[in-house]
Amino acid sequence: QSALTQPASVSGSPGQSITISCTGTSSDVGDYNYVSWYQQHPGKAPKLIIYDVSNRPSGVSNRFSGSKSGNTASLTISGLQAEDEADYYCSSYRSSGTFDVFGTGTKVTVL
Amino acid sequence: QVQPQESGPGLVKPSETLSLTCTVSGGSISYYYWSWIRQPPGKGLEWIGYIYYTGSTNHNPSLESRVTISVDRSKNQFSLKLSSVTAADTAVYYCARGGSRMTTVNTFDYWGQGTLVTVSS
Numbered sequence: 001q002s003a004l005t006q007p008a009s010v011s012g013s014p015g016q017s018i019t020i021s022c023t024g025t026s027s028d029v030g031d032y033n034y035v036s037w038y039q040q041h042p043g044k045a046p047k048l049i050i051y052d053v054s055n056r057p058s059g060v061s062n063r064f065s066g067s068k069s070g071n072t073a074s075l076t077i078s079g080l081q082a083e084d085e086a087d088y089y090c091s092s093y094r095s096s097g098t099f100d101v102f103g104t105g106t107k108v109t110v111l
Numbered sequence: 112q113v114q115p116q117e118s119g120p121g122l123v124k125p126s127e128t129l130s131l132t133c134t135v136s137g138g139s140i141s142y143y144y145w146s147w148i149r150q151p152p153g154k155g156l157e158w159i160g161y162i163y164y165t166g167s168t169n170h171n172p173s174l175e176s177r178v179t180i181s182v183d184r185s186k187n188q189f190s191l192k193l194s195s196v197t198a199a200d201t202a203v204y205y206c207a208r209g210g211s212r213m214t215t216v217n218t219f220d221y222w223g224q225g226t227l228v229t230v231s232s
Binding site: 038 | 148155156157158205213214215216217218219220222223224225
């Protein structure tokens with residue numbers, strides 16, 4: 001059982017914007033600005049797309065953006081494209097306790 | 112470009128020990144946290160444990176005392192041993208680089224391609 005909860009699936013049409021939530025607690029998401037997001041296409045290794053809540057690594061499209069409010073972090077994909085169809089995982093630093101590092105994962109479907 | 116690469120047997124018998132090595136090219140293993148992460152077929156990501164280049168480690172309590180992670184800085188490698196494996200340990204195993212600070216230990220910026228390990232007799 002992960003400490004970070006994500007919706008199992010989110011879908012949208014090309015060009016639309018979608019948002020994936022990542023709900024943690026005051027011991028992780030709520031207390032630290034060290035939330036990261038990963039994109040994973042089938043059969044591939046995950047790829048870092050957001051770190052420290054809202055920063056994008058070099059080379060990642062600016063259609064991906066991150067934010068946080070309270071114990072919930074969010075990933076928004078703007079201008080949805082077919083290539084965005086993938087699984088997305090969040091992760092947060094937590095200072096103590098169990099190391100449920102990754103969220104439960106969200107499958108994004110482009111309609 | 113930092114490139115981690117997993118290597119090791121793809122088939123392990125039940126009750127035996129799974130052994131994998133991650134060789135890092137394109138950069139030094141020093142000053143970073145390095146993790147093992149696995150993904151059972153059709154399931155989500157599970158963090159196994161990390162090692163700092165100095166040798167300090169931590170691992171997922173759910174794996175109890177079955178996990179051993181070590182580092183060989185001279186070879187720019189780190190390794191995973193998982194003992195007493197069962198079918199539930201069948202997964203794709205990834206090695207990945209975390210940050211250089213404890214607060215960014217879970218920020219994995221470079222990943223290996225992953226290696227499937229099947230536990231079966």
